[in-house]
Amino acid sequence: MKFIKDLKNGDRISDIYMCKHKLSATTKNGKEYYSVTLQDKTGTVDAKVWEPGSGGIDEFDAPDCIDVFGEVTSFNGALQVNIKRARKCHEGEYDLSNYLPVSSRDNDEMYKELLQIIDSVENEYLSKLLREFFVNDKDFIDLFRKSSAAKTVHHGFIGGLLEHTLSVAKLCDYYCRSYPLLKRDLLITAAICHDIGKTRELSLFPINDYTDEGQFLGHIVMGSEMVGEKARKIEGFPELLKQELQHCILAHHGELEYGSPKKPSLMEAVALNLADNTDAKMETFTELLGNVTAPGWQGYNKFFETNVYETRL
Amino acid sequence: MKFIKDLKNGDRISDIYMCKHKLSATTKNGKEYYSVTLQDKTGTVDAKVWEPGSGGIDEFDAPDCIDVFGEVTSFNGALQVNIKRARKCHEGEYDLSNYLPVSSRDNDEMYKELLQIIDSVENEYLSKLLREFFVNDKDFIDLFRKSSAAKTVHHGFIGGLLEHTLSVAKLCDYYCRSYPLLKRDLLITAAICHDIGKTRELSLFPINDYTDEGQFLGHIVMGSEMVGEKARKIEGFPELLKQELQHCILAHHGELEYGSPKKPSLMEAVALNLADNTDAKMETFTELLGNVTAPGWQGYNKFFETNVYETRL
């Protein structure tokens, strides 16, 4: 496949791209045309369909994947694809991971790993609660596995929420071995559930943007509420345990000014905050280094609030 | 009644006081005695029952009200009541407002006023939600009317939550008349519900202290969850409206660092934050002036972060 970042003036293309936006417009002469943005995982390019009514142009809309035949031209210093033929593809014709950012890890494998960790939780109620979400609730599982963990910052790709959750849970597992006073069942359960509110805070790709309830309530409060509701439905779930679990979720940003309505009061809540913060920073730096073009100083980085450097040893 | 703040060395007392704490202890000689703290609305005093087994001493415990006969002595520079006779009283014998801080406004009247405001809400779903809490749920109403609005700061007395809620709702009503873009039904409903989580964050008097869930979750999150649950049970309650209402509650502290997980995004949420803040500050200054002994400068005040002054005009 010819990736968008490799297109050059004068190229002919005949490949499948995702339609990110499509707009019907009119030229000065009153002729209708389509203004389209094509996208793959390497970027986007402006495109035009000057003859929408012509035979080779299917009905299509964002976010369809379309098989495009056309020419690459240059307009005002930017590339533009002149679309001659456009055919709407059906699922199976293309590999979605070519068009949208996707976790580099295999989704099935990550999910399997998560289930193994869930299996290691011994407390009857916490185990039941985890299973309700991650084993029994097919809709939730589907959503959770597809979700990204962010709109712009770290783990902002399909499967990102699963990858981040797994990473945090494993870090917490390491903590439990190093700091024996930690209650493992509580910490592991909190780690696995800490960002489940993100399944509702962000819409799925290709949109991956904040939902209304995401903006009004936020994933922290929604996650706590989801856990609270589930626990209430499990007979005999200890009230205090429910509160402790919700507390870990509410406090996982660590500071009020980062959006947690409570600071961590439990050793497990402190640990979860540390694990979440650690994975966020390590992944952010990893993504940053993945985008480095020249070694050395990379300029001021807003997230790390300083000039960052690619180490070579 | 002889109030505790007026007791003097040598006084004899024969009056009803509340038992705040009671402890069984042993003298150096191995004799059992009771160490008791007596309380009324003016303060507390240490007391001892040196002859627990004697005829005139009933069985009693905190927070019973007991009819005490005894003498006031001085021990190590502090007053101490030597209890000779102690009879446990039954409800009706005493006026609770002599023993615990109570709102200066009549509770029935305030509740009636609140119901009138609820009646003015026109939106079918918001009206239904308010009625579910404040008209139909007897346990909740009872709790709400008795609750204080704080452990130490403003409105920290029986009926304080009701008084504060009413005051905020009326202020919001005034706003609606002055700023016509405000959606009255949403704002009034949010005002009335904004602190309902406090019914579970603080235990009732005479304890009036943070509960476990109060510390783990906080009244902001609990209030939002209570409203969310109630709305879900009302058929047809619009999802967006539910989110807006929850948002107003979550954002009513105005800033993340004050414990709100979201900053106000709606004009109504901004208004609720202003009304809550206004009533909190005005009541705090009112309580402060009520405790002034000499006019003029009152010294540095932590809440107002400056030296405060009693104005005389």
Next chain:
Amino acid sequence: MKFIKDLKNGDRISDIYMCKHKLSATTKNGKEYYSVTLQDKTGTVDAKVWEPGSGGIDEFDAPDCIDVFGEVTSFNGALQVNIKRARKCHEGEYDLSNYLPVSSRDNDEMYKELLQIIDSVENEYLSKLLREFFVNDKDFIDLFRKSSAAKTVHHGFIGGLLEHTLSVAKLCDYYCRSYPLLKRDLLITAAICHDIGKTRELSLFPINDYTDEGQFLGHIVMGSEMVGEKARKIEGFPELLKQELQHCILAHHGELEYGSPKKPSLMEAVALNLADNTDAKMETFTELLGNVTAPGWQGYNKFFETNVYETRL
């Protein structure tokens, strides 16, 4: 009248507009021409007078209102008016409110309402002080009624200072009814005077920009000084009362970092700060919603420090 925001390429115009800027310039060929900015309440447009010496072009300058005859053309993607004839208008020919932002409320009516509130002040000295400013000092009254309350943020229009002052005074009046310990005369007087320094901090429209003394001293200090001077001229004005009034003005921004040299020490100063803040936020949100083009999320708002939303109920 044809408003600037509705102009299109090819339009002919024959209407009165305000001249906001006028510059004499020379073409490459050495010919003189005028570069002019025309303004009405809907926006501004670039304009040129290519033949300044021709018969139909009057002498005019900013901020005259001129009757323009010309053609709308497009230059470099922006509209430009080619002015063929320009006649300077005299007062009475046009309605100023078409050219400058003006309060939506009637100025006479607001002033009358303000006088009624002033009439309600009972303290002899405070009453006298208010009358000196708002009844007897014609220059001040004229200035006060025309002033805006801000360069860019809320109430930044003609009559804005009067509208804001009235709104704050009425809110304070409401507070006095709700919180009886407030000294009404002091609070109402402070509310009415709190922003009088703005009459000198900002120049009048169409300029509406900071003056030298506005930048060097600020309206808070100037307002306090104006009140101090006036009070000193009123025989018998109690010194302490003068200080309390000045204190309310100095402290009305509430925090040192917002430019108040003192934090509020009086209950009235706290109340004034709350009323000022409430009206500022409610008006800002009102103006914001007035500019909304599509409902829903409006993007990040610097003043409210969050994404704001237009509620529909």
Next chain:
Amino acid sequence: MKFIKDLKNGDRISDIYMCKHKLSATTKNGKEYYSVTLQDKTGTVDAKVWEPGSGGIDEFDAPDCIDVFGEVTSFNGALQVNIKRARKCHEGEYDLSNYLPVSSRDNDEMYKELLQIIDSVENEYLSKLLREFFVNDKDFIDLFRKSSAAKTVHHGFIGGLLEHTLSVAKLCDYYCRSYPLLKRDLLITAAICHDIGKTRELSLFPINDYTDEGQFLGHIVMGSEMVGEKARKIEGFPELLKQELQHCILAHHGELEYGSPKKPSLMEAVALNLADNTDAKMETFTELLGNVTAPGWQGYNKFFETNVYETRL
């Protein structure tokens, strides 16, 4: 003279001390006595007059200096003077500097030095303004020369305001020689006037406490107002110059959060802030080292926000 810090149980004293407080009280037996606090520059001591009516006890009150004859006893672990005879002294009998903290520099000499600096100001209006305060206004001069510059921190002694003012003015003079763009007349005038509001913010010794207007308005605003009033009385005083001078005074704390309602906008205002800050910190460290008993680390110091150390070289 026997200083208070050297008194020991069993001493007899016969010396002049200042009466700091005096209270009439009654013993358990109903006998009247005086409870007195005696003070000299080394500290204070509790004292009692058990026989107020006896022959040797004059009428006296705070802050009189009295010639005391009595015995030093120990009561509850603290010293107490049993006053047998007390004679009220008249000015001239004692040296005030033994009883109150006084600048170590000669007041006349400092004043003379200040006048010399004033003589060096060339601008006609600034020169006139300085003379109005420091040459012609006898009451002001008297007050200014006696005032301290603080209640607790640096220069908190009689003559402290003069000493600090002189030091700041000389530092500014040095700046003018080093940084030639500084306008010397403006900077020197601002330096000399920057703290004149302190003559009214603090009452004189022995009280040396905040006045009402000091708390309500603060020395920054009062100083600016004093300069403004004086300038308005000088015919022809340029308005802009007056504003610049007031600005320097208003901005001399450098930051809004330190109580300046404006940040420095003029190079002279920046310079004055630096000079004021420099003298404050150097004098504070000087006073701190003057109180050092053992060399080395002196413990955490609130003003410098760190552990401070006495250097020996």
Next chain:
Amino acid sequence: MKFIKDLKNGDRISDIYMCKHKLSATTKNGKEYYSVTLQDKTGTVDAKVWEPGSGGIDEFDAPDCIDVFGEVTSFNGALQVNIKRARKCHEGEYDLSNYLPVSSRDNDEMYKELLQIIDSVENEYLSKLLREFFVNDKDFIDLFRKSSAAKTVHHGFIGGLLEHTLSVAKLCDYYCRSYPLLKRDLLITAAICHDIGKTRELSLFPINDYTDEGQFLGHIVMGSEMVGEKARKIEGFPELLKQELQHCILAHHGELEYGSPKKPSLMEAVALNLADNTDAKMETFTELLGNVTAPGWQGYNKFFETNVYETRL
């Protein structure tokens, strides 16, 4: 051994305690006596030697361990040991860990574990640098193994620096496995060296207090300087590698306001800061829970800035 926390009025003791302070004083009658503080790992107790010259009293001083024979009495509500006989002990007679706080882990074992990690560093220069410190420099090794990691907060015991260093290094090792872009050799070396400056910032137990250079320079700067010096002595040590290692040490507190003169610019520096912070918080909570007497809420904790809770599951 009878621990100090278990002493009761009337006890006789005959055990070895550490002398923490010793002062020679004189009674009112002019007789010399010693005022002594005895210490073991459970606390301290006041003690007196009333007959210093008597036969059974050896010469001893802080911090000797002395074999004490005496009686426990009560004075002013506090226990006091009346020392009848005191014999200075020699090393070997007592187990130091009874008298001073010591790591619960075996020192030899921790050191061995550290050496194994050092062995895993492959880079020739970093390996050499680590060996210079931790294998070849006997004085340094001795100091490092005895040092505590803090005066008051986490790891404030003998062996604490070693225990903390090991824990941080192992956490970093885990990070290297999870985040493959981390350069393991750099990170592990930085982890092992990050707090070596503490060997000079704090004096050894029983004093365990800040040294002069500790206060003047701090362990961050000293650690960086120690590493810099050592690297300069290793022939061929790459200059950039030296700077990166020093940077990791300088930046390990993560924020300027926590005393790091640079924010982390390298992924390894970010990782080290996270590991250090994680171990600090987990150990602090572990020590806190170790001191819990009653389960549940433990009150406001300054380090965690909230009320903390002991979880029971």
Next chain:
Amino acid sequence: MKFIKDLKNGDRISDIYMCKHKLSATTKNGKEYYSVTLQDKTGTVDAKVWEPGSGGIDEFDAPDCIDVFGEVTSFNGALQVNIKRARKCHEGEYDLSNYLPVSSRDNDEMYKELLQIIDSVENEYLSKLLREFFVNDKDFIDLFRKSSAAKTVHHGFIGGLLEHTLSVAKLCDYYCRSYPLLKRDLLITAAICHDIGKTRELSLFPINDYTDEGQFLGHIVMGSEMVGEKARKIEGFPELLKQELQHCILAHHGELEYGSPKKPSLMEAVALNLADNTDAKMETFTELLGNVTAPGWQGYNKFFETNVYETRL
């Protein structure tokens, strides 16, 4: 010489300019050309060599000074020099101060003045240390005298470090006369050494950018290390004195958040911070006023965090 800021369309130039950047490129027709930026102290201008192979074009590169013969044309609204002939100059043909920002003070004279101050230091060890750097170390002296004190802010020109150092040292000398408790030798030595780390933090002009070690370690830590190393080589240099000197350097930014790892604990460290800050602010304002084109308000200034004004008296 014709300065770049005075070039006009149509000018012919025949003068020496510095080549700041040079890039070899290819026209659409495949012809090679050079794109060059020429620089002098008044600015930069774009230039092209269309015929690189032609006779009159020498080999040259940044940062050579080249004698240019060419024509000034206008391209896309900006000037462009069409270079016809370019000859690489050798040192001596040009005056570097025409091409790079240079201190307005004579470098030799400043250095002489610095040596005089060094001569005034009496303490044997401090004197020796200063001489090692500023008299004996020719490489260091050369570097120090050429260095700028900043990349962008104050003293960002050749000789700037020397000028700033001298100014700070003289200010400290003035302090010593005004505040006699200051230890002059320590303060003067610290003042002279406080920024020596900048010789390694910034590369020399024309680059004047942060070096690797500048970014990793910073001039504060490097300066302290340089002083530490030098002191260790001077036999008998008192350890405590070395620490105090290093402390002054480490603490000279005054606050942790400004990059000092320690707050000032010595009076001399406080003084150095004040002198450094004073010179920085005065020079910044001086440079700012030097760039003023029109008097009056200069707009918001990021460094002074307010709108700044050019005073005219």
